[in-house]
Amino acid sequence: MSLITLAVAATLFAVGTYLILQRMLSRIIIGLGLMSHGANLLIMLSGTGPATPPIVDGSPSPVVADPLPQAMVLTAIVITFGITAFLLALALRSYLLTGSDAVEDDLEDKRIAHSHDRSSMDVQEMSE
Amino acid sequence: MALVVLIHLAVAGILVLFRRPLGRWAFVVGALGPASTLLWAALNGSRVLSGDPATESFTWVASLDLTIAFRVDAYSLLFLLVVAGIGLPIFLYSQSYFSPSSRATNFAATMTLFAGSMVGLVAADHLLALFVFWELTTITSYLLIGYYDQKAEARSAALHAALVTGGGGLAMLGGIVLLAGEAGTYLISEITANPPVGSNVLTVAWALILLGAVTKSAQFPFHAWLPGAMAAPTPASAFLHSATMVKAGIFLVGRLGFAGVAAADWWQPAVFTIGFITMVLGGWRALRQYDLKLLLAFGTVSQLGFMFLLLGSGIPALAFGGLAILVGHALFKATLFLSVGAIDHETGTRDLRRLSGLRRSMPRLFWVTTAAALSMTAMPLTLGFAAKEAAFDGLLAESVWLIAAAATASTLTVAYTARFMFGAFGPAVPGTEPATGKRLASRSALLWAPALLAVMSVGIGLLPTLVLPIVNGAAKVVSGVAKAGKLVIWPGFVPALAWSLASLTAGLLLAWRRQLVDRTTEAVGRVAERLPSADTAYRRSIPALLRFADRSSGLLQNGSLPAYIAIILMVAVTAPTVAAIGESPVLVTPPGGSMLEWILGALIVGFAVALPFVRRRFAVVILLGGVGYGIAALYSVFGGPDLTLTQLLVETLAVALFAFVLRHLPATFSRPATARLPRLAVALAVGAFVFFAGLVVNGARSSETISDTLVADSVPEAAGSNVVNVILVDFRAFDTLGEITVLVAAALGAAGLVIPVIRDARSRT
Numbered sequence: 001m002s003l004i005t006l007a008v009a010a011t012l013f014a015v016g017t018y019l020i021l022q023r024m025l026s027r028i029i030i031g032l033g034l035m036s037h038g039a040n041l042l043i044m045l046s047g048t049g050p051a052t053p054p055i056v057d058g059s060p061s062p063v064v065a066d067p068l069p070q071a072m073v074l075t076a077i078v079i080t081f082g083i084t085a086f087l088l089a090l091a092l093r094s095y096l097l098t099g100s101d102a103v104e105d106d107l108e109d110k111r112i113a114h115s116h117d118r119s120s121m122d123v124q125e126m127s128e
Numbered sequence: 129m130a131l132v133v134l135i136h137l138a139v140a141g142i143l144v145l146f147r148r149p150l151g152r153w154a155f156v157v158g159a160l161g162p163a164s165t166l167l168w169a170a171l172n173g174s175r176v177l178s179g180d181p182a183t184e185s186f187t188w189v190a191s192l193d194l195t196i197a198f199r200v201d202a203y204s205l206l207f208l209l210v211v212a213g214i215g216l217p218i219f220l221y222s223q224s225y226f227s228p229s230s231r232a233t234n235f236a237a238t239m240t241l242f243a244g245s246m247v248g249l250v251a252a253d254h255l256l257a258l259f260v261f262w263e264l265t266t267i268t269s270y271l272l273i274g275y276y277d278q279k280a281e282a283r284s285a286a287l288h289a290a291l292v293t294g295g296g297g298l299a300m301l302g303g304i305v306l307l308a309g310e311a312g313t314y315l316i317s318e319i320t321a322n323p324p325v326g327s328n329v330l331t332v333a334w335a336l337i338l339l340g341a342v343t344k345s346a347q348f349p350f351h352a353w354l355p356g357a358m359a360a361p362t363p364a365s366a367f368l369h370s371a372t373m374v375k376a377g378i379f380l381v382g383r384l385g386f387a388g389v390a391a392a393d394w395w396q397p398a399v400f401t402i403g404f405i406t407m408v409l410g411g412w413r414a415l416r417q418y419d420l421k422l423l424l425a426f427g428t429v430s431q432l433g434f435m436f437l438l439l440g441s442g443i444p445a446l447a448f449g450g451l452a453i454l455v456g457h458a459l460f461k462a463t464l465f466l467s468v469g470a471i472d473h474e475t476g477t478r479d480l481r482r483l484s485g486l487r488r489s490m491p492r493l494f495w496v497t498t499a500a501a502l503s504m505t506a507m508p509l510t511l512g513f514a515a516k517e518a519a520f521d522g523l524l525a526e527s528v529w530l531i532a533a534a535a536t537a538s539t540l541t542v543a544y545t546a547r548f549m550f551g552a553f554g555p556a557v558p559g560t561e562p563a564t565g566k567r568l569a570s571r572s573a574l575l576w577a578p579a580l581l582a583v584m585s586v587g588i589g590l591l592p593t594l595v596l597p598i599v600n601g602a603a604k605v606v607s608g609v610a611k612a613g614k615l616v617i618w619p620g621f622v623p624a625l626a627w628s629l630a631s632l633t634a635g636l637l638l639a640w641r642r643q644l645v646d647r648t649t650e651a652v653g654r655v656a657e658r659l660p661s662a663d664t665a666y667r668r669s670i671p672a673l674l675r676f677a678d679r680s681s682g683l684l685q686n687g688s689l690p691a692y693i694a695i696i697l698m699v700a701v702t703a704p705t706v707a708a709i710g711e712s713p714v715l716v717t718p719p720g721g722s723m724l725e726w727i728l729g730a731l732i733v734g735f736a737v738a739l740p741f742v743r744r745r746f747a748v749v750i751l752l753g754g755v756g757y758g759i760a761a762l763y764s765v766f767g768g769p770d771l772t773l774t775q776l777l778v779e780t781l782a783v784a785l786f787a788f789v790l791r792h793l794p795a796t797f798s799r800p801a802t803a804r805l806p807r808l809a810v811a812l813a814v815g816a817f818v819f820f821a822g823l824v825v826n827g828a829r830s831s832e833t834i835s836d837t838l839v840a841d842s843v844p845e846a847a848g849s850n851v852v853n854v855i856l857v858d859f860r861a862f863d864t865l866g867e868i869t870v871l872v873a874a875a876l877g878a879a880g881l882v883i884p885v886i887r888d889a890r891s892r893t
Binding site: 001002003004005006007008009010011012013014015017018019020021022023024026027030033034037038040041042044045046047048049050051052053054055056057063064065066067068070071073074075077078079080081082083084085086088089090091092093095096097101103105106107108109110112 | 681682685686687688689690693694697717718719720721722724725726729732733736737739740745748752755756759762763765766767768769770771774775778781782785786789790792793797806807808810811812814815816818819822823825826833834835838839842843849850851852855856860863864867870871874875877878879881882885886888889
């Protein structure tokens with residue numbers, strides 16, 4: 001692990017978070033991409049740092065990289081690409097259908113948040 | 129034992145499935161449940177009483193220590209006999225009480241289910257199994273109390289009972305988990321044999337368990353649900369409130385009381401205080417009721433307080449007395465409830481001011497009720513007397529305050545019993561419309577079911593040795609002391625006798641001067657009504673709770689996606705931070721890093737930080753690509769050529785994909801509507817959290833990496849020299865298969881989302 005790479009990962013998380021916290025789906029996707037880069041770097045940091053590839057060919061090497069984080073990150077990269085593609089399709093569809101790729105407020109949630117009339121009979125009877 | 133519980137379940141299921149053909153005999157069919165319990169007790173009783181408990185255990189999840197364990201010792205046997213011995217006559221009584229209908233059949237099924245849950249509750253040896261049966265009784269009692277669901281009062285009473293006992297049950301679950309954690313086992317038999325002591329966690333655990341018992345047994349300050357539950361049909365009230373539901377809490381404190389006393393020094397004073405207040409409060413409130421059933425309900429609250437105090441005390445002689453009283457109470461209180469049910473059924477009222485001349489019109493019911501009432505007042509030659517003598521004997525040995533308290537409650541008991549008897553069978557109060565009944569046919573279960581219970585009550589009163597072995601055995605199981613008390617028809621002239629005779633005399637005096645008592649209770653009651661009561665506390669707390677729920681969900685669930693994400697992220701940041709600070713971890717600062725890492729890192733950070741400021745979409749795509757290529761280069765520094773290749777490929781593909789999609793969108797982003805400062809604050813918090821979490825993790829490795837074995841096994845086991853590839857396609861091949869599946873699903877989903885709308889857009893242009 002090195003300090004600079006940890007700092008890079010933290011920065012990627014911070015910028016990613018900043019981009020995710022708004023309504024434009026295309027920007028949210030970018031934020032998500034940055035965050036997954038950061039997460040992959042964190043996983044790599046649990047390994048050895050600068051090293052030679054984990055390939056067993058008989059030649060002696062001072063520092064061989066840890067293969068396990070690499071295998072996990074490889075999987076993560078591919079999955080992230082799948083998610084990105086799916087979200088991009090979602091953004092495109094949203095734009096083509098509504099003219100905007102913004103994520104609107106959930107109307108049902110808003111209704112619940114602003115309703116203070118309880119219609120349940122038993123409860124009303126008790127409060128009387 | 130599992131078989132008996134299953135029989136209850138099966139009978140209930142059959143009743144619901146074959147509602148039509150069985151409707152006429154629903155309750156007789158339901159009675160098969162308690163009958164099977166009694167049969168089981170008859171077959172195994174002598175063996176259990178000889179000190180050899182019947183155990184059964186079915187392992188469910190062995191690694192989680194989840195077993196369904198039953199263990200019937202003498203203590204459980206006593207409760208089984210009470211549940212089924214009282215339950216059977218009540219089922220047969222119900223057959224006459226209800227006219228056949230599909231609703232009545234459902235009621236019979238629910239009551240059978242309830243009886244089965246009760247059997248499971250008293251027979252369970254695993255605390256979690258006990259909890260499940262405990263909550264089953266809560267749910268089924270909700271349905272039983274709310275039977276007249278067209279009445280708002282019944283619905284609200286059912287909800288009240290369910291909320292209070294269900295809430296107490298949840299508290300108890302917390303206590304159970306903590307207790308089992310300290311004891312290292314969930315088995316009641318092991319906990320009581322070897323109670324854990326000396327830990328602060330136990331204080332919380334026992335307080336929560338006590339709370340469960342207090343709510344279930346309607347102890348102060350949670351007693352208000354029990355009188356409300358009188359909205360149930362009378363057979364259900366008789367069953368729930370004489371023999372079963374409310375006895376569950378008594379069962380629990382009796383079972384665990386000795387372990388509680390061993391672990392917590394506040395346990396005994398708490399039990400004494402709660403029991404005493406409940407006892408006196410219940411007796412006092414009973415004196416002011418006009419509804420016969422409510423009068424019995426408050427009387428039950430009072431008696432439950434007494435039993436709670438005795439069985440929870442952790443003192444052998446008191447536990448003995450408590451168990452004797454429990455048997456006596458179940459018999460006489462069930463009789464009285466059933467008598468009230470018969471009166472209500474025949475005259476249409478339970479108002480003691482209106483009932484008139486029933487002594488002449490229902491002479492047999494009068495004698496049955498009298499027999500039970502005498503036992504309730506603990507008149508000599510009754511079971512109530514023998515039991516109370518045993519309890520008084522134990523109390524006297526403890527402290528004079530305790531026996532004085534018990535004698536006060538006994539005096540009130542005599543007074544409210546007199547009120548009950550004169551009210552039900554005496555003349556009507558002048559000025560009210562009198563209600564009279566007609567003679568009950570002796571074939572009717574409305575008469576012979578209570579009569580049967582009354583005969584048992586009198587018979588055991590005259591021959592206490594009939595139940596002595598069971599009470600003795602049960603007391604020995606929980607207290608470890610054999611023959612902790614005496615249960616005899618006449619104790620001789622002992623000090624305890626003086627106390628009971630004194631309370632009896634005082635009670636009779638109150639009964640003789642009952643007009644005066646009425647006037648006094650009226651006057652005091654008018655003042656007392658202004659004081660806060662448990663009932664109003666409940667009524668006020670529920671709307672307040674709902675308002676709180678409205679406000680908090682309005683605040684947290686406001687419909688805005690950014691707000692949701694911010695909340696989730698802040699929780700994800702805060703919770704581990706708080707936990708980590710508690711552990712005071714070591715921050716290990718790693719070396720700064722190689723030259724290459726610094727150069728690539730600066731590049732990546734530069735691209736990333738520029739991203740939020742750029743508003744042209746294509747510039748954004750290029751910057752994101754820059755970040756990705758930088759990361760790919762960094763991977764190659766870390767010795768991951770496969771990662772570098774994959775990242776380069778994926779990044780190129782992603783840029784192409786972005787370009788394709790953004791082609792359709794406007795060239796620039798619109799200004800985000802969300803406030804900038806809160807976003808920045810959350811972003812910085814997340815970044816800082818990741819940084820420090822990385823430092824903590826850096827110093828936290830506690831065991832060797834498993835990668836060494838992967839490297840060693842790579843060539844001999846998988847004949848591959850590239851270890852990363854071997855992991856993906858051989859060691860963890862199924863994970864890779866799953867990953868491919870995810871990709872296919874994502875591709876199908878994306879295509880399904882986009883292709884129709886694009887085709888649509890094209891056809892329009």
